[in-house]
Amino acid sequence: MSFDLSVVQWVFLFLGSFLTGVARTGIFGVMLLVVPLLSLKMPGKEAAGLILPLMVAGDFVAAYVYRKSFVKKAVFQILPWLVLGVAIGTIVGGIVSNELFNNLMAGMTFTCAAFVVWNEYRKGDPVRLKLWFIILIGLLSGFASMIGNASGPVITVYFIALNLKKREYVSSVVWLFWIVNIIKLPFHVFAWHTVDFNVLKLDLLLCPALILGLISGVSLIRKIPEKPFRVVIFISILLAGGLLLIQ
Numbered sequence: 317m318s319f320d321l322s323v324v325q326w327v328f329l330f331l332g333s334f335l336t337g338v339a340r341t342g343i344f345g346v347m348l349l350v351v352p353l354l355s356l357k358m359p360g361k362e363a364a365g366l367i368l369p370l371m372v373a374g375d376f377v378a379a380y381v382y383r384k385s386f387v388k389k390a391v392f393q394i395l396p397w398l399v400l401g402v403a404i405g406t407i408v409g410g411i412v413s414n415e416l417f418n419n420l421m422a423g424m425t426f427t428c429a430a431f432v433v434w435n436e437y438r439k440g441d442p443v444r445l446k447l448w449f450i451i452l453i454g455l456l457s458g459f460a461s462m463i464g465n466a467s468g469p470v471i472t473v474y475f476i477a478l479n480l481k482k483r484e485y486v487s488s489v490v491w492l493f494w495i496v497n498i499i500k501l502p503f504h505v506f507a508w509h510t511v512d513f514n515v516l517k518l519d520l521l522l523c524p525a526l527i528l529g530l531i532s533g534v535s536l537i538r539k540i541p542e543k544p545f546r547v548v549i550f551i552s553i554l555l556a557g558g559l560l561l562i563q
Contacts, residue, residue: 328357333370333522337529339468340374340490343536347371351464352425360417361409364465365510368500369519370526371465375494377530382487390478390488391495394454394471398496401458406503409463421464422558429554431470445477461496462503 321329332354339346354363409417453474457467471492475485504511 325357328354329366329518329522330525332363332367333525334529334532336367336370337374337526337531338533338536340371340378340530341533341536343533347468348425348429348464348466351466352421355418355421359414360421360464361414361508361510364463365504365508366515366518367465368497368504368511369516370522372494372497372501373519373523374526374530375490375497378490379494382483382490385483386487386491387478387480387484390475390480390484391492394450394457394474395492395495397451397454398458398461398492399499401455401460402462402496402500402503403458404455405459405462406507408459410507417463421466424460424464424466426554427460427470431473434473445474449477450474458496461493462500467493 332350335346335350335353339350350367351360351363354367358366408420412420453470457471457474460467460470468489471489475489478485480488501511
């Protein structure tokens with residue numbers, strides 16, 4: 317990746333890095349917006365590769381903070397299926413064109429947005445955990461994570477079914493995706509060739525925006541009412557997905 321970027325591209329990069337930092341603090345739905353946003357100014361696979369090391373760095377901080385409160389069973393019983401979903405996403409993403417890749421990202425964005433709505437308005441008893449349910453959610457989450465880092469709403473269905481306390485929920489999601497994102501790195505390096513030393517150098521330049529996002533995310537969680545914030549993010553997700561389809 318060349319550093320010969322326009323002012324607009326730099327603005328998008330810093331905004332994407334900032335939102336990545338916000339997402340690492342527990343506002344996971346924000347990540348649905350990041351890669352589609354960056355993909356408006358660069359190829360989708362390059363955008364996913366660029367943001368991945370920043371996610372791993374941000375998750376490292378969050379994983380350290382939550383190291384004593386994550387639920388090991390919740391993380392490791394679904395992890396193998398997530399990894400398989402990542403592998404499927406790698407194969408699919410590696411054989412399609414950039415245009416089709418953007419369309420796939422848009423499709424996953426809209427699919428995950430549908431999960432957001434379903435989680436928000438569904439009624440009745442909590443979803444019961446069955447093996448087929450764990451496998452399905454794991455595969456979908458892994459695929460969505462590899463294609464567009466957009467698996468948050470899908471995996472939320474799984475964690476809701478576990479009925480975890482708030483801190484256990486946040487801690488377990490952080491640890492699960494820290495592990496998954498580390499596993500994704502070799503796929504980006506050796507299969508998609510979207511992470512190299514140039515990308516890592518660019519990510520270092522974007523670290524201030526990531527740190528600012530981490531700090532802002534903590535403040536946002538405390539100050540902004542949850543429901544209005546979800547509405548704003550949801551509208552932004554739909555706009556980003558729509559722009560991916562028409563660009």
